[in-house]
Amino acid sequence: MKMRNPPVNSLSLEFLTELLISLEKLENDKTFRGIIITSDCPGIFSAGLDLLEMYGRDPAHCAEYWKAVQELWLRVYLSNLVVIGAINGISPAGGCLLSLSCDYRVLANNPKYAIGLNETLLGIIAPFWFKDVLVNTIGHRAAERALQLGFLFPPSDALQVGIVDQVVPEDQVQSTARSVMAQWLAIPDHARQLTKNLVRKPTADRLLQQRDADIQNFVRFISRDSIQKSLHVYLEKLKQKKG
């Protein structure tokens, strides 16, 4: 699955909906056993959640958006398919969450392709389920530092801390992902799927048990004047970087 939402594969409501529909189709087609998620935007895996879906929007829109974000995470994280991330670009925040939700991550060895949950740098807070997935992946202490400092790990550090499983030359990302896929597909589906569920369900359940409350928390938080101001400043910084 090649993500294409130029210029930066930001996860807008429309794009999330497209991803969800595509994933559902693949899940329901029993001829598919695995997917490789990669990007069609050069140098960018995904810029994460679309800031314009959270800035200057009314509460109803924010609630609808957050529901879709939750939905995409649950679908990828609990997918019965083998999900491999072929990460061929920078992958901050929501892009990192998407990567972390794969079963295996291959990152292209380019110092620009940093990955991490950088929410604090925007003046916002990674929700508990983003945090849970990071803790599950790199451990409590490393996650504590990474989250507070909003670390974006370049490839060598990303491998060392374990946020990705493999770093390979850029031109080998897709072929490596395919070899990894072959290895995972050699395992009987039912045994692998039940095991995946055993490992991941408690984390997903934490959100499933409080989805509405999580939406309300998000809407309350994002609607605060101080948070809207932080988003404004961050968006301006992105604009100025250009000019």
Ligand SMILES: CCCC/C=C/CC(=O)SCCNC(=O)CCNC(=O)[C@H](O)C(C)(C)COP(=O)(O)OP(=O)(O)OC[C@H]1O[C@@H](n2cnc3c(N)ncnc32)[C@H](O)[C@@H]1OP(=O)(O)O
């Ligand atoms: C309880 C609250 C929890 C909320 C959780 C949020 C999690 C998130 O995912 S928040 C989003 C975090 N994302 C980022 O911090 C990435 C921001 N973007 C960048 O750092 C850079 O754009 C890039 C490194 C990804 C790419 O750099 P490049 O130089 O190639 O492109 P730019 O000129 O910066 O961007 C092009 C264009 O795209 C706009 N844009 C970039 N990122 C986003 C985004 N996440 N959402 C919406 N729009 C984005 C950027 O402003 C430019 O727009 P214009 O062409 O109109 O100026």
